[in-house]
Amino acid sequence: MSEQFEPNIVAFLCNWCSYAGADLAGTSRVQYPANINVIRVMCSGRVNPLYVMNALQQGADGVLVSGCHPGDCHYMEGNFYARRRLGLLKELLEFAGVDPRRFHMSWVSASEGHKWKEVVEKTVEDARAAGPFDQFRRRQIDW
């Protein structure tokens, strides 16, 4: 019996919406895949595109960035900047040959526990379909 590949996903969640949404999913006992490693950031606008690249280099098979819906940002406009930057980053990664299924962005509000579940399921499914991402992994040098 061959074991199913379990992807390793790094998720950057904004403190005010998506993190609370994921929390709600937990308190509401919504079942979703456990492949997600959550990193809480104060705003999706805080997510430097280099975070995404570094996550992929350090062994993530997929990256998810999630923030408040446009117009709902705690800092008024942070997610608008994130949308512009990460949209371009997605284009760049795809152009460079990174499977577009490895990088996703979503808007999940604090009340959308069920949407969070769908987003995670989609992200994990996509990363699983794309397979392990070893070719970009940082070479560890043992001195």
Added chain:
Amino acid sequence: MDLEKLRKTAAEIVSREDVKYLIGWRQGTFGYRAAPCFVEDAAGAAELTFSPLCSANLATYLTLAEKLPVPRGKEPDSRKTALLVKGCDSRAVVQLLVEKGVKREELVIIGCPCPGMVDRALLAEVIPEESAPADLKWSGGGFVLVKNGLETALPRDRVLAEQCRLCRHPNPVVSDILLGEPVQPWEVGPDGGVDEIEAKDVADRWDYWEEQFSRCLRCYACRNACPLCYCKDCILDRLNPTWINRAVNFSENTAYHLARAFHLAGRCIECGACERACPAHIPLGKLNRKLAREVRDQYGFEPGLDANAEPFQAAFKPDDPEEFIL
């Protein structure tokens, strides 16, 4: 272009009290080269030239100028820098103005409408480069090579540089003095290099870039040649946090090139300086042009045209595309 007029104008400008020096091009001392030069007096101005070999982007030197601390009791040097610009150089200057990298009142911009530069490598394929300096001229719709007193006509399509073939703004977008008549912008064909990669499937694209990036020496010539890579504290030099390791291997090279291209998203003015500087012939222009194309098509923004525009990545529109969002 009338070189006499260029030299006369330059001599007048450098003799002005409020001008520190003028940055221009002069005939190189080897083969098909034109060297950037700093002119401080009339004798230097007499050496200036503007030929199809002047592809170096002089806007790079604006941010490289060393700013020494001002001794106590002395006034800071507020003299201006004069600079010759082609279409692409002027866009770099505008982008620097947008980012407040330079101040408009500290510049004297001399515009040179540019009918297109040659690619030295392509030129050397047609006629091999020798150590004796050769000159190049525009003539009709093509170029004329002047070497050892002999003139050879070269077809434009054969030797025109790639970034010039795709150039949409051959005339300076900003200038104090415009030398010569504006040139008629030419028909820009499809960007074959980018389309070719987009036509591949994702895994093949990775293989393509793996082949390219594996050759990278990490000399950072592309960063240093770029007129818009001028951060004092560059992420590549920073050790804590180490965003990109200094090790030369495929993973770090890829991270470096993607980061470099991304930092120029919405800023790159497509002058081709990075690709010209690359000793490993990595097609960096394709990465830049891909992002420039997305910025133009999806966001309707073209950098380096309006000095009052907001920097692309530090601005947003409520109706930016978001089809990619789950």
